[in-house]
Amino acid sequence: MHPPWPTRQRPRCSAPIARRGHSRGRGPAAGRRAATVLTGAFAAAALSVALAAGADEQPQSDAVARGEVLFHAGLCGVCHTAKDGPPLAGGRPIETPYGTFYTPNITPDPGYGIGGWSDEDFVRALREGVSPEGHDYYPSFPYTSFTKLTRDDMLALRAYLDSRDAVAQPNREHDLVWYARWRWPLKVWKWLYFEPGPFQPEPDHGKRWNRGAYLAEAASHCAECHSPRGLLGEVIADARYTGAKEGVEGGSTPNITPDKTDGIGTWNADMLSFYLEVGMTPDGDFAGGIMAEVIDQGTGKLSADDRAAIAEYILSLPPKPGAD
Amino acid sequence: MIQPNHVRPLAAAAAMFAMAGLPVLSAQAEEVPMDKVEQAVKYRQNVMDAMGGLAGAAVGKLRDGFDFGPGLGDIASGLQAMAADIPSLFPEGTDFGETKAKPEVWSDADGFADKAAEAKDATAAFAEAVKSGDKAAMMQAFRDVGDACKGCHEEYRKKED
Numbered sequence: 001m002h003p004p005w006p007t008r009q010r011p012r013c014s015a016p017i018a019r020r021g022h023s024r025g026r027g028p029a030a031g032r033r034a035a036t037v038l039t040g041a042f043a044a045a046a047l048s049v050a051l052a053a054g055a056d057e058q059p060q061s062d063a064v065a066r067g068e069v070l071f072h073a074g075l076c077g078v079c080h081t082a083k084d085g086p087p088l089a090g091g092r093p094i095e096t097p098y099g100t101f102y103t104p105n106i107t108p109d110p111g112y113g114i115g116g117w118s119d120e121d122f123v124r125a126l127r128e129g130v131s132p133e134g135h136d137y138y139p140s141f142p143y144t145s146f147t148k149l150t151r152d153d154m155l156a157l158r159a160y161l162d163s164r165d166a167v168a169q170p171n172r173e174h175d176l177v178w179y180a181r182w183r184w185p186l187k188v189w190k191w192l193y194f195e196p197g198p199f200q201p202e203p204d205h206g207k208r209w210n211r212g213a214y215l216a217e218a219a220s221h222c223a224e225c226h227s228p229r230g231l232l233g234e235v236i237a238d239a240r241y242t243g244a245k246e247g248v249e250g251g252s253t254p255n256i257t258p259d260k261t262d263g264i265g266t267w268n269a270d271m272l273s274f275y276l277e278v279g280m281t282p283d284g285d286f287a288g289g290i291m292a293e294v295i296d297q298g299t300g301k302l303s304a305d306d307r308a309a310i311a312e313y314i315l316s317l318p319p320k321p322g323a324d
Numbered sequence: 325m326i327q328p329n330h331v332r333p334l335a336a337a338a339a340m341f342a343m344a345g346l347p348v349l350s351a352q353a354e355e356v357p358m359d360k361v362e363q364a365v366k367y368r369q370n371v372m373d374a375m376g377g378l379a380g381a382a383v384g385k386l387r388d389g390f391d392f393g394p395g396l397g398d399i400a401s402g403l404q405a406m407a408a409d410i411p412s413l414f415p416e417g418t419d420f421g422e423t424k425a426k427p428e429v430w431s432d433a434d435g436f437a438d439k440a441a442e443a444k445d446a447t448a449a450f451a452e453a454v455k456s457g458d459k460a461a462m463m464q465a466f467r468d469v470g471d472a473c474k475g476c477h478e479e480y481r482k483k484e485d
Contacts, residue, residue: 251483274387278470284380286470288477296474 067160070153072301073219074146076161078293080106089113089167094140095249098233099176101140109166122158123151128196136186138174139194139233148199148218193234205316208305212313215306220298222314225290226253242320248290255322258315262322272311273304355417365423368413375406379469382450386462396462400451403469407447410440410476424482439476446472 071077080103082091089112090105108115114122121132129143130136137143149157199218201210216222227235228244242262247253258265264272271282276299279287287295299307356364378399385396414429414436429436446469453465 247483249483253483274383278467279474280379280383280470282380284376284378284383286376286379286473286477288474288481289483292474292478296471 061159063156063159064163066153067156067158067163069302069306070149070157070219071160072298073215073306074157075220075294075298076106076157077297078290079103086165086167086169088161088164089169091169091172096140096233097246098180099174101138101174101176102172103141104171105167105169106161107164107167107169108162109168112168112170113166114161115166119155119158123154126154126157127151127198129190129194135183136190138180138186139189142221142224144194144235145218145221145224147194147196148214150198153218189232189234193232208309209312209316211306212309212311215302216310216313220294220310222256226256239320241314241317242322251289255320256314257317257320259319259321263319264315265319267315269308269311269315272315273307276300276302276307276310277304356415358417361418362421364415364418365421368418368423368425371406371413375403375473378403378406379466379473382466386459386466396454397451400447400454404447404451407440407443410443411437426480426482429480436476436480439472439480443469443472443476 077088079092079094080088080090082089082103085091086107088105088107090103092103094101094103105113107113110116117125117132124130125132125137126143126146126149128147129139129141146154199214202213205213223235223240225248226243227240228242229246230236241255241257242259243255244253255263257263258267260266267275267282275281275287276295278300279292279295281287286292299310302310381394382396382399382403384390384393385399411433414425416430419425419427419430446465450462450465450469453461456462
């Protein structure tokens with residue numbers, strides 16, 4: 001456990017991950033993938049080939065393919081890639097009222113990325129918002145949503161990330177206002193506003209609705225940007241999905257509840273699916289800003305079924321008037 | 325015939341400007357008089373909205389298959405006309421007031437002109453694809469139009485408010 005008092009901690013998730021006792025680099029994930037398709041001595045030979053070959057040439061196992069869907073749905077690449085930077089090597093600034101967070105490297109690099117993490121480390125980061133060293137993450141990393149992923153899906157996502165190119169790029173320290181530099185208040189914050197645990201399907205709703213709810217709530221974390229936040233940076237539960245005046249990157253985000261005047265209540269599911277596919281609103285306007293990235297790198301790459309599921313779920317939210 | 329004194333120097337300046345800077349002219353039109361700035365912003369927004377309306381109408385034809393209303397060819401050539409010279413809609417001095425245009429439209433005029441050229445080319449290609457009658461080509465060309473719109477909005481338009 002952490003001491004409950006400030007210990008002059010600087011934001012630590014931006015420090016390179018030190019190699020720890022059970023760090024094992026890329027071996028285990030590649031081994032798992034290979035073992036599912038191959039056996040015996042052949043596996044050993046293929047494993048060394050797979051390790052030598054570029055990640056993209058490896059045969060994709062089911063887990064990697066499923067992980068790729070979650071990767072797109074989870075929009076990981078949007079935040080963890082800097083403008084014109086190498087994919088997933090981090091460094092994108094996330095501007096907030098508490099200062100600027102710089103996203104970390106999530107490539108499989110063992111020194112600077114997450115290649116040295118065990119599966120348990122990865123699951124704990126997403127489920128509990130705790131780093132392998134045991135510090136609490138700032139909720140700028142939306143573990144508040146990712147906690148709802150199933151363990152299987154977390155591991156699939158890990159398998160996909162492991163299949164990406166490693167980039168030896170050090171992380172950049174966050175640049176925060178003084179009172180946000182302490183990490184110990186995060187314990188209190190989590191106690192107040194964070195409920196860890198996987199998504200529980202709602203039996204009253206159909207399969208597609210539940211798939212949409214899972215994707216929107218656990219993976220795509222729509223509410224993280226499309227909700228107003230309170231004084232402590234928490235999503236205001238009653239106003240979830242009603243948009244935010246101070247959304248992301250200094251811009252506001254719109255109300256996406258099906259309210260007829262303030263939200264998207266005049267859209268039907270087909271219109272919303274099409275928006276998530278190509279970025280065009282029913283008015284013929286095209287998304288800009290970070291939503292254009294969300295569509296290009298995320299929802300636009302999902303299957304039509306998954307987009308339809310997200311649309312069904314979002315349009316089933318209770319309609320609410322605009323934020324503030 | 326009496327000519328006001330200030331007309332000649334102005335005409336001379338305009339002629340010089342035209343000779344020296346033809347490409348500049350199309351990329352960044354001359355300043356709008358102070359009492360017309362708001363109208364110029366509104367005019368620009370109306371042209372942009374017209375573009376959006378045409379894009380939305382194209383989807384009704386293309387994706388939803390409505391055969392009533394205007395023809396897709398007319399919609400596509402309308403789009404092409406609206407997008408023919410986007411930078412000319414952003415004259416110097418129309419960078420304040422009710423505009424959603426970011427300062428980068430003017431400070432990074434070359435980058436903006438590149439994005440605008442993408443929209444021009446994409447709408448032209450869409451009009452061509454519509455003439456060809458090939459449904460898949462039309463859909464792809466329309467997506468390219470969308471990508472051009474998004475690409476420019478991403479960098480040069482302020483977020484919703």
